[in-house]
Structure formats: structure tokens, C-alpha cells
Amino acid sequence: xxxxxxxxxxxxxxxxxxxxxxxxxxxxxxxxxxxxxxxxxxxxxxxxxxxxxxxxxxxxxxxxxxxxxxxxxxxxxxxxxxxxxxxxxxxxxxxxxxxxxxxxxxxxxxxxxxxxxxxxxxxxxxxxxxxxxxxxxxxxxxxxxxxxxxxxxxxxxxxxxxxxxxxxxxxxxxxxxxxxxxxxxxxxxxxxxxxxxxxxxxxxxxxxxxxxxxxxxxxxxxxxxxxxxxxxxxxxxxxxxxxxxxxxxxxxxxxxxxxxxxxxxxxxxxxxxxxxxxxxxxxxxxxxxxxxxxxxxxxxxxxxxxxxxxxxxxxxxxxxxxxxxxxxxxxxxxxxxxxxxxxxxxxxxxxxxxxxxxxxxxxxxxxxxxxxxxxxxxxxxxxxxxxxxxxxxxxxxxxxxxxxxxxxxxxxxxxxxxxxxxxxxxxxxxxxxxxxxxxxxxxxxxxxxxxxxxxxxxxxxxxxxxxxxxxxxxxxxxxxxxxxxxxxxxxxxxxxxxxxxxxxxxxxxxxxxxxxxxxxxxxxxxxxxxxxxxxxxxxxxxxxxxxxxxxxxxxxxxxxxxxxxxxxxxxxxxxxxxxxxxxxxxxxxxxxxxxxxxxxxxxxxxxxxxxxxxxxxxxxxxxxxxxxxxxx
Amino acid sequence: xxxxxxxxxxxxxxxxxxxxxxxxxxxxxxxxxxxxxxxxxxxxxxxxxxxxxxxxxxxxxxxxxxxxxxxxxxxxxxxxxxxxxxxxxxxxxxxxxxxxxxxxxxxxxxxxxxxxxxxxxxxxxxxxxxxxxxxxxxxxxxxxxxxxxxxxxxxxxxxxxxxxxxxxxxxxxxxxxxxxxxxxxxxxxxxxxxxxxxxxxxxxxxxxxxxxxxxxxxxxxxxxxxxxxxx
Numbered sequence: 078x079x080x081x082x083x084x085x086x087x088x089x090x091x092x093x094x095x096x097x098x099x100x101x102x103x104x105x106x107x108x109x110x111x112x113x114x115x116x117x118x119x120x121x122x123x124x125x126x127x128x129x130x131x132x133x134x135x136x137x138x139x140x141x142x143x144x145x146x147x148x149x150x151x152x153x154x155x156x157x158x159x160x161x162x163x164x165x166x167x168x169x170x171x172x173x174x175x176x177x178x179x180x181x182x183x184x185x186x187x188x189x190x191x192x193x194x195x196x197x198x199x200x201x202x203x204x205x206x207x208x209x210x211x212x213x214x215x216x217x218x219x220x221x222x223x224x225x226x227x228x229x230x231x232x233x234x235x236x237x238x239x240x241x242x243x244x245x246x247x248x249x250x251x252x253x254x255x256x257x258x259x260x261x262x263x264x265x266x267x268x269x270x271x272x273x274x275x276x277x278x279x280x281x282x283x284x285x286x287x288x289x290x291x292x293x294x295x296x297x298x299x300x301x302x303x304x305x306x307x308x309x310x311x312x313x314x315x316x317x318x319x320x321x322x323x324x325x326x327x328x329x330x331x332x333x334x335x336x337x338x339x340x341x342x343x344x345x346x347x348x349x350x351x352x353x354x355x356x357x358x359x360x361x362x363x364x365x366x367x368x369x370x371x372x373x374x375x376x377x378x379x380x381x382x383x384x385x386x387x388x389x390x391x392x393x394x395x396x397x398x399x400x401x402x403x404x405x406x407x408x409x410x411x412x413x414x415x416x417x418x419x420x421x422x423x424x425x426x427x428x429x430x431x432x433x434x435x436x437x438x439x440x441x442x443x444x445x446x447x448x449x450x451x452x453x454x455x456x457x458x459x460x461x462x463x464x465x466x467x468x469x470x471x472x473x474x475x476x477x478x479x480x481x482x483x484x485x486x487x488x489x490x491x492x493x494x495x496x497x498x499x500x501x502x503x504x505x506x507x508x509x510x511x512x513x514x515x516x517x518x519x520x521x522x523x524x525x526x527x528x529x530x531x532x533x534x535x536x537x538x539x540x541x542x543x544x545x546x547x548x549x550x551x552x553x554x555x556x557x558x559x560x561x562x563x564x565x566x567x568x569x570x571x572x573x574x575x576x577x578x579x580x581x582x583x584x585x586x587x588x589x590x591x592x593x594x595x596x597x598x599x600x601x602x603x604x605x606x607x608x609x610x611x612x613x614x615x616x617x618x619x620x621x622x623x624x625x626x627x628x629x630x631x632x633x634x635x636x637x638x639x640x641x642x643x644x645x646x647x648x649x650x651x652x653x654x655x656x657x658x659x660x661x662x663x664x665x666x667x668x669x670x671x672x673x674x675x676x677x678x679x680x681x682x683x684x685x686x687x688x689x690x691x692x693x694x695x696x697x698x699x700x701x702x703x704x705x706x707x708x709x
Numbered sequence: 710x711x712x713x714x715x716x717x718x719x720x721x722x723x724x725x726x727x728x729x730x731x732x733x734x735x736x737x738x739x740x741x742x743x744x745x746x747x748x749x750x751x752x753x754x755x756x757x758x759x760x761x762x763x764x765x766x767x768x769x770x771x772x773x774x775x776x777x778x779x780x781x782x783x784x785x786x787x788x789x790x791x792x793x794x795x796x797x798x799x800x801x802x803x804x805x806x807x808x809x810x811x812x813x814x815x816x817x818x819x820x821x822x823x824x825x826x827x828x829x830x831x832x833x834x835x836x837x838x839x840x841x842x843x844x845x846x847x848x849x850x851x852x853x854x855x856x857x858x859x860x861x862x863x864x865x866x867x868x869x870x871x872x873x874x875x876x877x878x879x880x881x882x883x884x885x886x887x888x889x890x891x892x893x894x895x896x897x898x899x900x901x902x903x904x905x906x907x908x909x910x911x912x913x914x915x916x917x918x919x920x921x922x923x924x925x926x927x928x929x930x931x932x933x934x935x936x937x938x939x940x
Contacts, residue, residue, distance in 0.1 A: 694770035
């Protein structure tokens with residue numbers, strides 16, 4: 078009986094189960110893929126698609142991952158990590174360096190624009206803003222490509238292969254370099270009034286971001302046109318590389334107009350960050366303050382602690398003696414080349430004084446005295462010897478200078494030695510270096526301060542940091558305006574803008590009649606470690622002059638500071654020594670020596686073929702319409 | 710004793726795995742020098758590239774090589790037909806150019822190892838170089854001859870004497886150097902440069918020297934032949 082009951086139950090189940098139609102059974106909507114119509118039906122979903130596109134932006138320098146290494150090059154800093162010494166040991170860059178050709182990203186942006194345009198369930202306001210944001214990202218990425226590759230194929234519609242076996246309709250030749258810049262400028266003009274006018278909108282595109290991008294792109298195009306005439310060999314006959322000199326003033330005019338639109342407040346209430354009374358602290362805070370008080374940053378890559386988007390910049394670069402993470406520290410060491418470039422407060426250039434006119438060492442009571450009376454941005458950008466971070470002072474000194482001229486030092490702060498005439502072994506080198514070849518401690522005598530997060534635990538690998546990376550900020554807009562005005566022979570206007578940036582740094586003596594050298598210098602000290610160095614040097618066609626491949630002597634290092642053509646091929650350090658000579662008035666004081674870290678064996682050589690990165694053979698084979706870069 | 714089958718397998722393993730399963734490696738050497746009327750054109754090591762293309766194999770990509778200091782090059786190739794180019798804007802010399810003003814392509818048929826000297830016209834050549842060492846003072850006397858004249862002529866930007874402790878001597882590889890700017894040259898047929906050789910650690914009683922000429926608007930320098938000098 079029981080058996081029959083079981084059989085009957087199964088039979089009944091069989092019948093009911095089999096009644097389902099095939100289509101109902103097979104056509105199951107996928108759970109892990111959101112279909113197009115659904116994704117573009119809800120603003121929150123569209124925003125998450127857009128968020129992915131925001132995340133895939135390309136920056137020359139970034140704070141996350143191995144981003145610290147992207148700040149180290151060009152002799153502005155030294156990499157204190159055993160695996161990265163090749164940066165200062167190589168004699169140049171490969172032609173492929175810095176190249177990019179990410180048309181997958183372009184395609185996704187094009188698809189986004191197309192799908193968002195076709196969407197029916199979004200409000201017109203949302204839709205317009207989403208499309209404008211994607212167009213901003215696309216223009217910005219074309220700008221990034223143009224900086225590296227020159228003219229690239231301009232593809233603004235998603236392409237479709239028709240399976241005909243013929244792909245010639247998909248092979249697009251390179252546009253002229255000027256056409257790519259024209260595209261960036263016209264896109265910015267087209268979307269600027271759709272994007273929100275809001276200075277607090279920093280991680281999504283705003284009107285300010287579009288205008289800042291336009292100003293920078295137009296300035297780049299103008300300077301490539303003007304200074305490209307100095308290097309006629311860096312051009313292609315079809316103008317895929319190189320912009321005719323006659324177009325320069327038109328671009329400069331556009332750059333000035335776009336920058337002035339921001340300056341006049343038409344894009345939101347942007348202004349220089351002037352909050353803290355100590356000007357160096359204030360400058361450092363520009364990069365740390367993410368509150369609405371910071372009206373300087375315009376467009377940023379934001380991070381958030383306790384989310385997936387954090388970065389290890391502070392972990393990688395915190396001072397060794399103050400490290401939250403034991404041996405993880407001190408990789409990015411700014412060079413003396415950079416440190417001495419910060420002007421004195423009377424607007425003159427001078428090396429850090431180490432010797433008097435007779436060649437005798439100069440003694441300082443406090444290490445920081447050697448750097449006194451300089452541009453406040455120095456201490457805001459660089460953590461100097463005995464500088465403070467997280468309430469402690471860094472311990473940077475290379476040893477004792479003894480009375481007989483010899484030096485007492487050791488290879489680690491933990492290895493003690495006895496001073497002459499004493500019996501007790503003492504520490505004879507700083508906990509933060511400098512010792513040649515000792516990684517994670519400063520080998521130049523300096524640490525980075527820009528972006529270094531003072532929050533508790535910011536240096537821990539588990540927590541990491543959420544300091545934002547600023548892509549566009551108001552000070553750069555002012556400098557762009559100043560440069561464009563200078564090139565248009567509007568000296569008075571240029572003076573006005575550049576002096577605003579300088580006054581914020583404590584350089585209150587106004588410049589009258591700004592020169593090209595001063596503009597180059599101002600951008601270097603204001604915008605160093607923000608991803609501008611290479612592209613600025615490229616567009617002024619100064620790269621092959623300042624990185625000429627020859628080694629530097631100390632005499633060459635300390636002369637001609639502030640000259641735009643000054644050679645900068647090897648990162649030097651400045652090592653402090655403690656003077657030990659009991660009874661002498663200088664006993665216990667500090668002296669400094671210019672030192673080339675022994676790891677530095679190469680000298681930067683920028684070749685003509687480096688101005689535009691190689692287009693890969695796979696791309697050239699796939700599309701015969703692409704012409705090669707010059708000098709390669 | 711019974712032999713386990715696994716050991717028998719092991720015995721055969723090396724024999725069967727000896728069989729080649731791949732193409733033979735390229736074995737034909739193409740080598741030569743770049744010369745001007747059989748005179749050496751000195752270059753910086755690994756700075757001037759040359760590219761070999763073998764058409765007919767689908768994708769297009771260069772077999773890249775570069776010239777050594779004495780202008781020699783070599784490439785290990787399969788037999789076949791190749792096209793040799795020197796990319797535009799490379800080298801302190803003029804390569805044959807076609808009507809469009811673009812560097813011309815040289816067709817090379819490789820069939821076994823062979824030597825192929827390339828002919829080019831340098832803008833300048835450094836000749837009659839004589840080095841004289843007195844103590845650690847090294848003096849070089851030489852003449853710089855302009856080879857390309859007329860419309861294509863280019864000026865001398867600077868002349869450098871470089872000294873190194875190894876035989877790689879150039880602007881980036883040197884322990885001492887002396888520079889003479891192009892504007893300071895009055896008689897290019899009688900030039901001299903003097904440099905004091907620094908102390909070398911570990912001690913070495915010889916150095917290598919070369920003279921390089923940087924030509925205006927040309928990236929690569931042209932060098933004199935390498936000379937070992939006893940101090």
C-alpha cells in the first residue's frame with residue numbers, strides 16, 4: 078500500500094512538472110547580466126555604468142597601486158626601493174614608454190552615449206547630464222591620447238563589423254594632431270552648459286572641469302604649434318604630429334577665454350585655498366582637505382577609507398621612523414634639483430647654501446634653517462630634514478663630521494659607533510637615512526609631503542589612505558591663463574594671474590613683466606608631482622634640452638637655477654652632517670653636502686623619438702592607414 | 710629480479726623526448742658596417758637603429774637591430790628576402806632618399822651568412838685624431854671635415870672629447886669630457902681639446918677616448934674611431 082502511494086505521488090509530480098511550456102522553462106532572464114534596456118531605465122543603474130567609465134580614466138600619475146613610481150622619474154625625485162633603481166640607472170626611455178591606445182574604453186564610452194541617447198525611461202535632465210559626462214570623459218581621454226601619441230583616429234560612434242570579411246570601413250586613419258585638440262575644445266564647449274555649475278561637484282564632471290580641460294588642451298595645442306617650430310624633425314607630413322605655427326595664437330586665445338570663464342566665477346565659486354595661517358601647511362592642505370572649504374580642487378579622483386577604493390601612497394612614502402607599517406616607507410625622495418628650485422622670498426634663485434665664498438662649510442643651528450626664507454610651497458611639497466609629520470620630526474642626517482675632516486657614520490641607525498674620545502657607542506646616522514643603497518629611507522635627504530596623509534593609521538596596509546588625487550585645480554587654471562596671456566603678449570594680464578598663485582605661496586613681491594622662464598619655473602614648483610612635468614616639457618619642446626643624457630656635476634647643479642633650459646638629468650641629494658668638535662663654537666651644528674646617491678648611474682636622455690610614443694606593430698599591421706611616429 | 714614496467718618507461722623517456730618538435734633557429738648572420746667611402750662612421754652604442762622587414766608573413770613588424778660604436782651591425786635571420794631601412798631622422802648621416810625625401814629601402818636577399826656594408830654620407834667626419842697623454846692630461850688634436858655641403862649642410866653645434874674607463878665612450882658613458890661649442894671654432898682643420906683624466910678606482914693605467922661632433926638639428930652625434938690610451 079505504501080509502495081503504491083509513493084509511485085502515485087511520483088506519477089502525479091511527473092505530470093505537473095511536464096506541463097510547463099518550453100519557452101517558460103528556457104527563456105530565463107540572466108541574473109548576473111543587466112540587459113541594456115533595464116540598465117538605461119533607472120538613473121541609479123546608469124550612474125553605476127558611468128562609475129565604471131569614471132574609474133577607467135587614464136592619468137599619468139596616480140596615488141593607488143604602484144602609483145608612487147609614476148612620480149619618481151625625470152630627476153625630480155629618487156626611488157628608494159631596491160626593485161626600482163632602474164629609473165635612475167637607465168640612460169633614457171624606450172620609444173614605447175607612456176604610450177596608450179585604449180580604443181576599448183573609447184568604444185565603451187561611445188556605446189554609453191548611444192544607449193543613453195536611445196533610452197526612453199530617463200528624465201531629459203538626467204539623460205542630458207549623463208551624456209554630457211560621458212562626452213567629457215571621452216574628450217578627456219582623447220586629450221590624454223593626444224598628449225602621448227599626437228593625432229589619433231577620432232572615433233565618436235561605436236563601430237559595427239558586418240561579417241563581410243572586409244574591414245576597410247573600420248580602418249580609420251590618424252587625424253591631425255590639431256584636429257584632436259579641436260575635438261576636445263569643441264566637446265568642452267558643447268557640454269559645459271549641460272554640466273552642473275557647482276564647485277562642490279568634484280568627482281563627477283562639472284562645468285568647471287570641462288572648462289579646465291578645455292583651457293589646458295588649448296594651451297597644449299598652442300604651445301605645440303609655437304614651440305614645435307623649434308623641432309621641425311618632430312612632425313609628420315600629414316600633420317598627424319605637429320601643429321602649424323600659425324594656429325598658435327588662436328589656441329592661446331581659446332585657452333585664455335576658457336580659463337577666464339572659471340576665474341570670473343561663471344563655473345562656480347572656485348578660488349585659491351587660503352585657510353591656514355601657516356602658508357606651507359596651507360599648501361599641503363590643498364591636497365588633503367576634501368571638505369567644502371576647499372574651493373580650489375575642480376576635478377578629482379576620490380578615495381574612501383573602508384571601501385574598496387583606497388590607495389597606499391602614504392604607506393609607500395611615509396617617513397621610515399614614523400612608519401605605521403614597519404619596513405614599508407620612504408620610497409619617494411624628492412631631489413635637491415627640485416628643492417633648490419623653490420625661490421627665495423625676494424624672488425631670487427639660489428642654491429641651498431652649503432659653503433661660503435671661501436669654500437668653508439656653513440653651519441646651521443637647526444637643519445631647517447638651511448631652507449628658511451624660501452617659497453612656502455617647498456615645505457608644503459617636500460618633507461625637509463627635521464620636518465614634522467604626525468607630530469614627530471624626521472631624523473635625517475648622514476653622520477658626524479669630525480674635526481679632522483673625516484666622517485663617522487654607519488650603514489644603519491641601529492649600528493652604533495664611538496665618537497673620538499668617548500667610550501659609549503652612539504647612533505651615528507639618521508633613522509631616516511641617508512645611507513646609499515638603503516631602501517625605504519631617504520637617500521636624497523628629503524621625503525615627499527604632497528598627498529602624505531596625516532590621519533591616524535593612514536600608513537597601515539590594512540587601512541590605507543583616502544587622500545584625493547587632483548586632476549584639475551584652480552591654481553593650474555590661473556597658471557594656464559597666465560601662460561596664454563603671456564604668449565598673446567598681454568603681459569599685464571599674465572602678471573596678474575601668476576602673482577595670485579605666488580602670493581598664496583608667500584611670494585608677495587609681485588612680478589612685473591613675467592618671462593617664459595618664470596612661467597616654466599612657476600609651473601614646476603606649483604605643479605610638481607601632479608603629472609605635469611613630462612607633458613609640459615614635451616609641449617615646450619624642452620624635454621630633449623633638459624634631459625640631454627649627459628651627467629651633471631655639482632657646479633652645473635647649483636648654477637642657472639630658474640632657467641627653463643637648465644639640465645636636469647640626475648637626481649642629487651643634500652646630506653646633512655652633524656659637526657663634532659667639542660670646544661669649537663660650531664660643535665653640534667649642522668652642515669650640508671651635495672651628494673649624488675651612489676645608486677644613480679644613468680642620466681636621463683630624451684630623444685626626438687620620445688616626443689610621441691610608438692604605435693605598436695599589432696596596430697600598424699591591423700590598420701595600414703596608420704602612419705608611424707617620426708624618428709622611430 | 711622483475712623489472713617494473715615503470716622503469717622500462719623511464720628508459721624510453723629520454724629517447725623519445727629528444728625528437729625536435731620545433732623549427733630550427735635562425736642561423737644566417739647578416740652583418741656589416743655603415744661606412745662612408747670605406748671610412749668608419751663612429752656612432753653612439755645602441756642609439757642608431759636599423760630595421761629589417763620580411764614581407765609575406767601576415768602581420769607586419771620590424772626585426773630591430775642597432776649599430777655598435779664602430780658602425781657595425783649584425784642580425785641572425787632565416788634565409789629569405791628582407792627589406793632593410795634606417796628609420797627617418799636617425800643617425801648623423803644622410804641615407805639614400807627617394808624622390809619623396811623619405812629614407813629609401815634596401816632589398817636584401819639572405820641566403821647563408823653574409824656581410825653587407827652600408828654606404829651613407831655623414832654630415833661631418835673627424836679625421837687625423839692624435840691623442841697625447843702627459844701624466845693625467847690628455848690632449849687630442851684632430852680636424853673636423855664637412856662632408857655634406859650646399860643646401861643640406863648643417864652647422865656644428867659642439868665638439869666633445871669624451872674619456873671613459875671602458876670602451877663604451879659617449880655623452881652618456883664617460884668619466885671626463887671637454888666641450889667646445891660650435892661658435893668657438895675658427896679653424897675646423899686644426900682643433901685640439903684637453904681633458905684631465907680623474908683618478909680611476911680601481912686603478913687602471915689606460916683609458917679609452919673618442920671625439921664626438923653634435924650637429925645642429927641632428928640628434929645623434931658622429932664620433933671618431935675609438936682609441937685606447939696608455940697613461
